[in-house]
Amino acid sequence: MLLAVLFSNSEGNILVERFNGVPAEERLHWRSFLVKLGAENLRGIKNEELLVACHKSVYIVYTVLGDVNIYVVGKDAYDELASIFVITSAIKDVCGKPPTERLFLDKYGKICLCLDEIVWTGLLENIDKDRIKRLVRLKPLTEF
Numbered sequence: 001m002l003l004a005v006l007f008s009n010s011e012g013n014i015l016v017e018r019f020n021g022v023p024a025e026e027r028l029h030w031r032s033f034l035v036k037l038g039a040e041n042l043r044g045i046k047n048e049e050l051l052v053a054c055h056k057s058v059y060i061v062y063t064v065l066g067d068v069n070i071y072v073v074g075k076d077a078y079d080e081l082a083s084i085f086v087i088t089s090a091i092k093d094v095c096g097k098p099p100t101e102r103l104f105l106d107k108y109g110k111i112c113l114c115l116d117e118i119v120w121t122g123l124l125e126n127i128d129k130d131r132i133k134r135l136v137r138l139k140p141l142t143e144f
Helices: 024-041 079-095 101-106 108-118 129-135
Strands: 002-009 014-019 051-055 058-065 068-074
Touching (some): 002 079, 014 024, 014 101, 014 108, 024 051, 058 079, 079 101, 079 108, 079 129, 101 108, 108 129
Antiparallel strands (some): 002 014, 002 068, 051 058, 058 068
16 A cells, blocks of 8 residues: 655655645655655766665555656555556657656646545546647647
């Protein structure tokens, strides 16, 4: 089960977060822990180089994609490793390249739709790139 998917910039500001089955009072702990973990370990690593950590009997897989840090926290089924590949691939497809913070925020809506299609209530739902693309098709605002 995936407990959290979190995106932050290199300064540690949260850009997107999704928690599943994590009580509200624990979310602040996880936010600060993940940002601190990234600050200590993500400096200077290559795009999409995966790092793995264990904390409180859960596993954390995290990486850098462009200017964005990605954290996936899971337990039991080890979905976090598979999901980070799907998430990074979907982000690259939406943005067209590894994103800057500005590009990431410009594509915020479509990125959130992709996340919703990939992870549903803590379970890895879709991993097929083409299916995810079909499910999140949006028309540009200028066409309305």
